[in-house]
Amino acid sequence: MHATQSRPESGEDDLRLQLDNLSVEFGATRALDGVSLSVAAGEIVGLLGHNGAGKSTLFNVLSGVYAASSGEFIVDGAPAPGKLTPQEASKLGITVIHQEPALAPNLSILDNMFLGQGLRRSTGQRERARCALTEVGSDLDLDLMVDALSLGERQLVDLARGFLTGDMKMLLLDEPTAALGRAETESLHALIRQLAKRGVTVIYVSHRLPDILDVCERILVLRSGQLVVDGATDSFTGRTLAQALAPGMADEEFVPARVQVGAGCLDSNGISVAAGEVVGLFGMAAGEQFSFLAGLFGLDGHGRFSWNGEDVDIASPEAAVRWGIHLVPADRENDGLVSGASALDTVFLPWLRQLPGRGWWVGPAVGKGTYAEARKQLNILGPGADAPIDEFSGGNRQKHLLSRWMFPRQPRVLLLAQPTQGVDVGAKQDIATAVRGLATQGVAVLVASAESDEIAQLCDRSYVMYGGSRSEVPRGPEFSGDLVSTLLQLSDAVRPMEGVSR
């Protein structure tokens, strides 16, 4: 560990930030659920958690984007008002750095630094910008256009903005190294340590566990809006951290698939899945596992794979559906559902052409039997078959999308992209049961996801994909954790040596 042990002169007990039972509610969902923690001045804290665990919500409360529903939020011993505005947050010395620096590429560094700060152009501004850049250890020419800068340099400019308004007290970093090379990451980490030495409190969010282990002194883990782990970095290893993030699912309910290789087996680019089997494809958020599914479906050009050793060429989604390969896309609202379509049409539309006469007479009752059956299978709740799909809740909309591709006609291969994202626990269970049930009837199922828990709930085994390389992970007692640590190994092995931009 390279974590700095030294503290600023202001003293060990100087608490910079205290959260007391902080909750944030959006309608019925609790994005943050009674989080209490305290962070000292000059401390570097790593914040971990899955998508939707509440990391971004916490950042947004601290930076004044959201208001807390209940609980206290104390900065430097003074309770912050119920709702900060972003301007007040920046006056308190709170700076947020996002993965993509929010800079206008067509303006100079100088213009960008004063953009949106509410500061008047004045003669002294060049000096102040110069000083701010020096604070972050950069001697970039103020008149350079931002689009001539590397991503690392852009982050420095973004960081320097935090010094314009006065003293930086708290620095919130959201996935700062996601697109940085090793050298740039190391210089960013060096800068973070320097700032911490001068008393800046740093909260660091990253999916890259090595980065967190490298620079942070303490690690917090959020799960479903609750703080579940709070401990010194020294007490963790990569593996224990992965387990803390994704605790093993209740495996005793899981019935392994009976693989029916004779009934069909798909092979493509080293990925294979047999009839009766549910196989996962795990990778980064928006990673290549999703484009792999789209490729099989013939979405961007021809999809090619072998089925029982015979080559299959899928020219278009239409051809894919005809062949019997069905895709549930990850972006439910844009790629899956048509706003305004009735619930019945949402499920039955692709199958109208299979009616007698290719759908020359579609009466109002066509497909209602199938729809009612699908509704029972997936336990769908909401208005009737004729109501627009928009009237259903998110989980029930997802169930409609799944039943479209599962029940009116049984597929040969079912491709699912994040089939349980954004739905509640009960709906997740309903979906898992239905997918496992379909597999036992001899369907080959591929599940692409960026969430290891989702794969662990659904799949018999999984592949992990990163940067063109893949490795297979069998189902074990710590399936979810194994997936995360395998992805970690892969991503570290193929990490670029130098910056990716420029």
Next chain:
Amino acid sequence: MKLPSVNLKSFLAKNGIFFALVLLIVFFTILNPRFMSTSNALNVVLQVAELGIVALPLALLMISGSVDLSVGSIASAAAVNSALVMSATGSTVLGIAVGLAFGIAAGALNGFLVAYLGLNPIVVTLGFLSVWGGYAMMVTGGRTVTRRELPETFQGFGTATVGPFPVRMLLLILVVAAVWYVLNRHRVGRETYAIGGSERAARLMGVNVRRVRFGLFAATGLASALAGIMLGAKVQSVSPAVGLNLEMNALTVALLGGVAFAGGVGRVGGVLAGLLFFGVMRNGLVFLQASPFLQTIIVGLTLVVAVALDESIQKIVKQSWATRGKAVLDASIEAGGDPGDPSTPLAGEPQRLGAGKH
């Protein structure tokens, strides 16, 4: 059900054109009691027959998320083509066949450029508005093909009747029925709504988006040609400007009728009401002896108002979905059952894909 105000608002938003039509008729009747008569009603329908024949297929095309601004010029060019063939050969049937074939071809060309080459429909068809308009002027030298040059059977076409019904009205009814059938009872209608609602989602459902869109353009071209030929028969001479402003008027009718310019939304009944509203307004202005220039101004303003209403109507309808959906779900949680089950009385508003939305 709960939230009656939301439902009422969305009901009014969806059906506003019907109320507007009634109000307009009442308004003109008060100003001139002779307005309300059977002969004038028939008059209104006959005045907008050709417009309706273009507006309904155009509405179908707009529901799929496209638009054809070249319909007026296709109508002119088709009418001119058929008139020239008729005057050269003396055959009415051959002339009409050539005109209709031209319409399909011109529509198919639009469809090929938009659906298969992915060009912007507004720009492409705006270009052909100019191309076919110029073509009609060029082949006639800008002069009207007069009555003496046209066969006698064609001259009778404009006033022909089957029993008590004028042929022009029957053709309108035929087109209305065909569009209603495609939209409400044929697979392609569901696919059309889906393409207009989300082209990408439709493609991912295995819908052959290109073929559907190509077909809709070709059908719109055919209907435009038919309208152009009918307009010529109506006045018994074919001017190369016979379809002038047809695209503008048809677009106004479709938007008035609740077809969303963004696609995905529209009903045959609404477009019919929009067509009658347009016809009543024109007819009423004639009754009031308004200047024809004023009429043009009013038509233009109507188009702008229709677009403005389109936006707010879609917003109101979307809001009502969200609130009603939540009400139904809350009620179901209270009752502990599935309200979508036909045995429970809570089932939401009956609705086929697109059919009930506006």
